[in-house]
Amino acid sequence: MLLVSSREEGLWVGEQTNAAVAKAGMNRKMRGRASAMAVETGAVVLLFLVAALLGVSANTDSDDVNALNVLYTSMNSPPQLTNWVSQNGDPCGQSWLGVNCSGSRVTTIKLSGMGLNGTLGYNMNLLTALVELDTSKNNLGGSDIPYNLPPNLERLNLAGNNFTGSIPYSISQMIALRTLNLGHNDISTINDMFNQLTNLTTFYLQNNKFTGTIDVLADLPLTDLNVANNQFTGWIPDKLKNIRNLQTNGNSFGTGPSPPPPPPPYKSPPYKSPPQRPAGPTTTGNSIPSNDGGKHSKLSGGAVAGIVVCLVVVGAIVAFFVIKRRYWTLRRGGDPEQKEPLSPIASGLKDSFKHMKSIRIISTIGKEELQKNVSMNLKPPTKIDLHKSFNDNDGTSKSFTRKVSLSSIRIHAYTVADLQVATGSFSADNLIGEGSFGRVYKAKFNDHKVLAVKKINFSAFPDHPSDLFIELVANISRLNHPNLAELVGYCSEHGQCLLTYDFYRKGSLSDFLHLIDDQSQTLSWSSRVKIALGSARALEYLHETCLPSVIHNNFKSSNIFLDNELNPHLSDSGFAGLIPNQEYQVSEENIGYRAPEVTMSGQYSLKSDVYSFGVVMLELLTGRKPFDRSRPRSEQSLVRWATPQLHDIDALDQMVDPALQGLYPSKSLSRFADAIALCVQPEPEFRPPMSEVVQLLVRLVQRANMTRMCGADGQSWRRDGESRDYEP
Template sequence: MVDFGRVIMVLFTSTYFILLVWISSTAATTDPTHVAALKAMFQSMNSPSQLGWPTNADDPCGQSWKGITCSANSVTQIVLSNLALTGTLLPYGFQDLTSLTNLDISNNNLFGPIPYQLPPNVQRLNFAHNNLTGAVPYSISNLTSLTDLNLSHNQLQQALNVNFQYLSTLSKLDLSFNSLAGDLPQTMSSLSGITTMYLQNNQFTGTIDILANLPLHSLNVENNNFTGWIPERLKNIDIQSGGNAWSSVPAPPPPPGTPPVPKSNQHHKSGGVSTTGQDASSGTIDEGKKSGIGGGGIAGIVISIIVVGAVVAFFLMKRKSKKSSSDVEKLGSQSTAPLPSNEVHEVTSVQTSSVFDLKRFDTSASINLKPPPIDRHKSFDDNEHSKKSTIVKKTVTAPADVQSYSIADLQITTGSFSVDHLVSEGSFGRVYRAQFDDGKVLAVKKIDSSVLPNDFSEDFIEIVANISHLHHPNVTELVGYCSEHGQHLLVYEFHKNGSLHDFLHVSDEYSKPLIWNSRVKIALGTARALEYLHEVCSPSIVHKNIKSGNILLDAELNPHLSDCGLASYVPNAEQILNHNVGSGYDAPEVALSGQYTFKSDVYSFGVVMLELLSGRKPFDSSRLRAEQSLVRWATPQLHDIDALAKMVDPALKGLYPVKSLSRFADVIALCVQSEPEFRPPMSEVVQAMVRLVQRANMSRRTFGSDHGGSLRGSDEPAIQDI
């Protein structure tokens, strides 16, 4: 007899088990965007068999792929270290892994650049011990959840163009064993959570003063080109500093009001600065430490002795000057003799620091061993006040990383600066196309003599040295210079697609209108260049001449901002630029005061964005009076979606996402506000533009074929490749 109760129980149990399996398998289905990103990465790394990922599978979370950790249906960790992986990292895909917190691809054989688009919420990023090249991507500035960044033991180059202002959670930074150059960015001082920093074996220059107040426990800056002094505060942590060009003279005293250096933390290694790369705990103890007086204390005593000596010498000479007129007459008939040796203290250098101001004693900042000849018709006081301070001008040498060209070389390559080679003409001079015998093409800017007179050669070399320090993917690179026979020329990299102005306003049979993706990419790249000048460079740079004619486009329509630093270092540059007032780019306050600021740069950038949106010139006298000024005409319409659609460049033929257009207009409205204090800093503009790109999802799939833009260059990448 059939036991129906048992049959029903078996059927129920089987059904329940099948249901559980179905539910679990359904829950484990991985987010398709995460699957696509992993597959793209797999292919770019030459489909490594050692990973054992299923060829036709699409569920890494449900199938437990090697190195992949998930939470629900989202990939949260990718750990693929020490697997002998080869190939490259694709420039796109990582930005879709929004749940990823740990990305570790260290100790492999990967090469090529670090992707610009990185997981937006990543906390631990480890690309160490590979063969990665290029620059550290600026997009790291946007990884606000980052706690641990390790890019060590690669072949990274160029300056460290990262804005650390928003990386307050970063606790460990390792950039060691690369070829990074330039000064440390000023924004490093914002790393309020940093405890460990490894910068050794690079080519960094400048000082490490910006690290002085960071909560560091361990710092390694060995084998760089740092100069200056090691800040006193850093001598109380575990620091390794050998292999640099530190100053051998005592450090200047701190400014008044500086808090005393805290005592060393007993939980950390102490014993001063290691100059050989070894820990200070190796047994070597500084003699100054033995006596209880640190190097700073000794320097203070030395400076105090010098200052007291200067005061004593001054009053001795003061008393000597008060002799009677008969004594002066007697001196007049004798040859001038030096003061007795016991009354003169030789002072080689008294720095006019905040510790002691010699001006309060009506004397100069240094006292010579021999006094000047005495004029019988003047008192000693008159003689002292009649002296003119001697200013010793620092000799500036040309940087080694830019080439020096002769006038003859540049004349040959530019056809003696013929009109046929003329590319453009700007505020500071004309630009010529230079064709060299080896096929290389460069751009030569010939500075007008009215900008830099013939006798300004030393100033010009200093300008070259300053500009040569600017390195950013969206800044036109200085290649060389020429300073001969009173001529001053700058040699830059050449960009085959010319200027943005030409693309927008000068039509020819070789070009097509810029598509919307290209316009957004150009705006974002230019914003990044300005952010670099304003907030990363040290010292910061106001460009002063932002316009579409100074935005050059390469073969892939990537923007490169030209004339960077020129207006900041050329004497009387503002007077020269003020002749251009009325062009439509200058902020209202510039027209009133003639002064340029970071905020006036932001305004000019907003005008360029308006050009990109409307296809119109900033000022066009051929239009109706109410439409001649682009800003005045466009501003009231920026928040009206219907009016906005009518003012879009007709060349776009309606091919743009409406939401993207609206957000683009919102950024413009912020930048071109009449009151400078209401305009955002460029870092906020960059963030707004990045969000615009991320939300728009403007890929080739959006519009189908996306080949508009230029026949002069190759097909441009989609906006998601920026």
């Protein structure tokens, strides 16, 4: 056991006590520091949370910022819009003039009477939370209303500006829209596209240049409608007369009750057997009693006769179509004796038709006569009068109901003698082209007027050529658009069907692109965009302005003619509704323009025209033909070769028409290619309507013009692959 002195023990105890005190003090100090650190940390976290909350309420959605930046620039950066900027910024947090928000989203834009000019932005569809847009009483426009408007608007007010053209198709997709004010502009066309606007109650169209009828508005749930001071015609639909606030003065509406709608196309009534006299009480032991009050299940003689008559009628119909098929096969150069499979009914009745009386049919086509023995027991018309319908007493024409009065045609009627003199008796020297419906000749008249005369081939009209031609003239003469070839007159006499159009000295777009010689003029990039836009406007008019819509069915570069200012004019419009799809010539040229669904089924639609338009845009971009057998097999079809490369910048540069010599803005080229890709999609439902294509091209032009105004010169375009700072 170790013994320790009392002095040493005291020293040891003291040391232990001091150590304990020092340790306690250190612990208190550490706790104090920890507490201070905790307070500081809490303060930092609190400040961070506050800043974050403030930031959430101040920072605007990036898409909304982008859309408002472009809108500000499109309106030429007006200084009166305080706090607005052309790049970035915070519309909600910085209280941009006229902009209201909910959270981080812009919900209303009210800029009425601010002295604004320019136009609306091209990407306003990004404003998906916007419910009200009011830019009324300004000087915006000078062009069409942009297509990409905010999609969820409830109130849209563009009144008192300078917008022109037509109402964009995108407005018809605004299912929440309740108020639409387009008054006091220069808009001229209204489309049949409002069937989805089930909430629209207020619609103002006054003081514009609208034409046509207002029948397309009849089914809207309107309570306020103002169409005053336009150029509307027709009658005010009865449904609209019940609107609470209706203003229609300053138009050319008819007076009195509106006429009844036109009758539906004629259909033969179902066969009814002749009325039978009531049968008396039967005494035949073969009759079987029933619960029908004395009626019998045994067929009477009249019923049997009715069945026989029905069989005869069916047989006659089958015979008619068999004979008609053989007749048209012969006219197209087919072999009349060629064996073709018949339906079971036709096969069974074929022998019975051999004993029918044989007559001789003579069909005049130009100067040739085609003669063929056809087994029929009906007498055909012996003479065609081009100014009236066929004899009503002739059973072969009773189902034909299309009749157009010559008095309704407002264009000039030429005589055959007039056109023979003007064309040198349709000499080969004056032949300037040949299309699906006939040859085109240059005609020079004594008054120095020069026209193009299209001599229609009778084979284009399968039935009743005279009446179909008159209806064709009436329909085409109603078409009116600056980018359509204007029908000047017609001739319908002595078995001739002729149309006269304005003559365009620059020729067709196809000639410009594909007939290259020493005298050829190269189309600049801006001219190509201009031609694409004008052609798109022509199709937009046919598709979305005409009622009913007009499918062109034959859209191609050889049907686009250029005037001295290189404005495009689309020809052959209005033929499609009268001529069956199978009647179109399927040439090597046409194959390149045919949409996949047309190739598969032969059925055309509005979206088939959109596809063909995309092919023409490819021609403008590449300078190549739609189908070219002289090229390697993988490059013969322009669409198949070009489509995979449209989104590859390097490949796109290699595709451009060498005639441009690299003189084009690369961004403009890229956007042009984007529009092509949309149009030539294989599935028709994914192709855009032509109004959307028009807006894509309008924005392309607007961007180019805007950048030029910023001081760009021609040296900023791409040349030989060299990249420049300025590219629209």
